[in-house]
Amino acid sequence: MDTELIFxxxxxxxxxxxxxxxxKQAGRDEFAFSTLLLGIVVVLAMVIPKIADLFETVRxxxxxx
Amino acid sequence: xxxxxxxxxxxxxxxxxGFTWAGIYEKRPRQIKGLEGALQLLETEILYGxxxxxxxxxxxxxxxxxxxxxxxxxxxxxxxxxxGSTGGEAWQRALDEFFPVTALNKQDVHxxxxxxxxxxxxxxxxxxxxxxxxxxxxxxxxxxxxxxxxKSATVYRYLGVLSGLLLVLVLY
Numbered sequence: 001m002d003t004e005l006i007f008x009x010x011x012x013x014x015x016x017x018x019x020x021x022x023x024k025q026a027g028r029d030e031f032a033f034s035t036l037l038l039g040i041v042v043v044l045a046m047v048i049p050k051i052a053d054l055f056e057t058v059r060x061x062x063x064x065x
Numbered sequence: 066x067x068x069x070x071x072x073x074x075x076x077x078x079x080x081x082x083g084f085t086w087a088g089i090y091e092k093r094p095r096q097i098k099g100l101e102g103a104l105q106l107l108e109t110e111i112l113y114g115x116x117x118x119x120x121x122x123x124x125x126x127x128x129x130x131x132x133x134x135x136x137x138x139x140x141x142x143x144x145x146x147x148x149g150s151t152g153g154e155a156w157q158r159a160l161d162e163f164f165p166v167t168a169l170n171k172q173d174v175h176x177x178x179x180x181x182x183x184x185x186x187x188x189x190x191x192x193x194x195x196x197x198x199x200x201x202x203x204x205x206x207x208x209x210x211x212x213x214x215x216k217s218a219t220v221y222r223y224l225g226v227l228s229g230l231l232l233v234l235v236l237y
Binding site for chain 1: 220224
C-alpha cells in the first residue's frame with residue numbers, strides 16, 4: 001500500500017501549476033504549455049504501473065480471465 | 066536522513082542556478098552603462114588629449130569600471146605588441162578574448178565590433194563622431210536591457226527554485 005504516491009502526485013501537480021502560472025504571467029506561453037505537457041507525461045509514467053498492478057491483482061483475485 | 070540531505074542539495078543547486086542566471090540578466094545593464102562611460106573617457110582622451118591609441122586605452126582601463134576594464138587593457142596589450150595589425154584588428158582580438166567573461170550578449174558585441182572598424186584610421190573629430198554613435202547605440206541597448214532584466218530576473222529566480230522542488234518530488 002503505497003500512500004506516498006498520492007502525496008508525490010499532489011506535490012508535483014501543485015508545483016507544475018505554479019510554474020505554469022509564473023511562466024504565463026511572464027509572457028512565455030509556449031514554454032509554459034510544454035512544461036505542462038512534461039508534467040502530464042511524468043505523472044502518467046508514475047501512475048500507469050500502479051494501474052497495471054491493479055488489473056493484475058483483480059485478475060488473480062477473481063480468476064475470471 | 067541521507068535522502069533529506071540529497072533533496073536539500075538538489076534544491077540548493079537548482080535555486081543557485083536560477084539565481085545566477087537572474088544575476089547575469091541584471092549585470093548586463095550595469096556593464097553596458099560602464100561601457101558607455103568608458104567610451105566617453107576614450108573620446109575625451111582622443112579628442113582633447115591627442116593621446117596615442119595604446120596609451121588612451123590604458124588610461125581608460127585604469128579609470129573605468131573594473132568589470133569592463135579588461136577589454137581596454139587587452140586592446141592596449143595587443144596594440145603594444147606592434148605586430149603590424151591595425152587598431153581595428155587589435156580591438157577585435159581583445160573583444161573575442163574578453164567577451165565570454167562578461168554578461169553582454171551578441172547585440173552589444175556587434176555594436177562594439179562596428180566601432181573597431183573605425184578605430185585609429187581617421188582624425189580626432191571623426192573618431193569622436195564614431196564614438197558618439199556607438200555611445201548612443203549602447204544607450205538604446207542599455208534601456209532595453211534594463212526592461213528585459215526587470216521582467217526576466219524574478220521569473221528565472223522563481224523557475225530555479227520551483228524546478229528544484231519538482232526534481233526533488235519526482236526523484237523522491
